[in-house]
Amino acid sequence: MIDLHDIRYVHLGTPDLDSAVEFATKVVGLQQARRDGNRVYLRGDNRDHTLCYFEGDPADHTVGFEVSTADMLEAAGAELDNAGHRVDYGRNDACDTRRCQRFITFRDPSGNRIELVWRPQDNGGRRYFPTRDAGITDFSHVGLCSTDPVRDEAFWTRVCNARVSDWIGDAPLLRIDEVHHKIALFPSKKPGIQHINHQVAGIDDIMRAWYFLKERGVRIVFGPGRHPTSGAMFLYFEGPHGMIYEYSTGVSRITDEDGHRPRQFPFTPEGFCMWGSKPDIAEFRD
Ligand SMILES: [Fe+2]
CATH class of the missing domain: 3.10.180.10 (2,3-Dihydroxybiphenyl 1,2-Dioxygenase, domain 1)
Incomplete structure (x- = not known):
């Protein structure tokens, strides 16, 4: 049994990064944490990021969940593999884009891209501080x-x-x-x-x-x-x-x-x- 600790992030593709980020910050009320090439990281709480828009296909959606230990991540990979799900292990550069130490990725039975992350980064002790206060x-x-x-x-x-x-x-x-x-x-x-x-x-x-x-x-x-x-x-x-x-x-x-x-x-x-x-x-x- 895979023990999901919490939901962590959503990564979404967009062909128009600037306007997607403008909506996320000025309308939704998220804080832009950083821009890194073709990726913009946004947060809705004190975690490193909770949403990432990247230049890409707007149908490209990923949901990340946190697991608590490296052993649990390892066991999850084996269990998913046993259940017939193809599991890919995140390379170092991909871990950087998720801001975590390690992660695996697979698709659920409907084809949704799901990631399990271990040790996702905190935001460095700074409060979530958006420009629009949506509460x-x-x-x-x-x-x-x-x-x-x-x-x-x-x-x-x-x-x-x-x-x-x-x-x-x-x-x-x-x-x-x-x-x-x-x-x-x-x-x-x-x-x-x-x-x-x-x-x-x-x-x-x-x-x-x-x-x-x-x-x-x-x-x-x-x-x-x-x-x-x-x-x-x-x-x-x-x-x-x-x-x-x-x-x-x-x-x-x-x-x-x-x-x-x-x-x-x-x-x-x-x-x-x-x-x-x-x-x-x-x-x-x-
Ligand atoms: Fe809902």
Whole structure:
């Protein structure tokens, strides 16, 4: 069993690095940590980076998770190999681009590029200090496209240590620690990251962002609303190349690991929002 300690980063390709970074800093409210050739590192909390935009294909998405020890990374490589996943071991120059000591990379059953990193860098003791105060407290989870949520739930729960917190239709919300979910599988015809979540400090930040984004003509795709699953209040909006960003606050924690029983919610707008907001995304229009 692979023990994922926490979600760590997202790396996204873009053919227009400057405008993607401008959106990430001036709209989302991330801090530019550094620019390194064709890569720009951004952070949403005190870690070295939580998002990296690089010059490349906008369909090129990677999610990184941290594992705690070198032995665990080694064992994870062997386990993935046994389970039939091709595992590549990061070379030194690739470790530099991830700012970690060692990492491995593989694809989940839907074809999503996943990386496991060991000893990712801290940010050198400097506070996260963005130029736009969106109230972000941390990078917290991703929505991950799944071409078969039942199959992929089996992968994440049997090969990794993910546990189902709730289901929306066939799609599980998966936790790897006490936070209700760090991975939300989302039914799709192709792999990729469906959304990127940053937690914000409170409902004031959600509502302030709603007005801020509307004034700037940013497309709101869902919310403001409240998830009946995690209890989090949310706002989703569209970023570069159709990537959806989410702010949310108040996500529940599951502290009674043995006593928690996942609940079933419908794959309808009501399953995603208990206030009545309707998602304006393709999967609900088809
Ligand atoms: Fe989310």
